Amino acid sequence: MDRTEKREFIAQLSAVFADTSFVLVAQNKGLTVADVSELRRRMRAAGATYKVAKNRLAMLALDGTRFQTVSPLLKGPTALAWSTDPVAVAKTAVEFARGNDKFVILGGALGTQALNPDGIKALSELPSLETLRAQLLGLIQTPATRIAGVLQAPGSQLARVFSAFAKKDAEGEAEAA
Template structure:
């Protein structure tokens, strides 16, 4: 890379760090090309981005951002992953790490909070944003369903009483 390419890379990464809420740092030492491609596909399916970056350039891009605390993790062959949904990145990385011992999660940052590998694993155990939205929607809809059931119950009981009287009269 020449200087202009390096400068453009640092600027693009700084822009990414300004827009995202979570950055994961992982060590990818010894991963095959097929494994990296598989991980990229899984990350893309989860709505995340996975990028192998030069540590020095990534550190420069981190300077002045809220993720500056993860700079010490950038040693050796590292990769960065990020997404709008922090749980999606963490889940995908933790699942991939379970099946591939050469992929090691070093840590990450959620906003200004730095996370170690255990913190990332704990984040991966949380429900995803879509799951939380569905649960919230279910909670909102439940009272409406109960109200409709309560309102309909007296009318149903009245109809059953009238039917019972009609059956009694017919007999």
């Protein structure tokens, strides 16, 4: 990389850090190309980005952002992952780390809050953003269906009463004839 490419890379990474809510730092020492490709595919499917960056350039990009707390983690062969949905990144990284001992989660940051590997694991155990949205929608819709059921109940009860009277009248007329 020449100087202009480095400046562009730092500017792009700084813009990413300004827009995202979560950054994960992992050690990728000894991963094969196939392993990294698989991890990138999983991250992309989760709506996240996984990038191996030179530590010096990443530190320059982190400077002045709310994610400065991850700078001390950038030692050795490291990679960054980020997304607007922090749970998706954490879940994907933790699942991949379970199956591959060469991928080690070093920590991360959720906004200004620094997270250690245990914090990342705890974050991965939370329900995803889509799951939370579905649960919220279910909670909102539940009272509406209950109200509809309550409003329909008197009408259906009246219909059953009228039906019973009609049957009784029909039986009475049949006996009289």
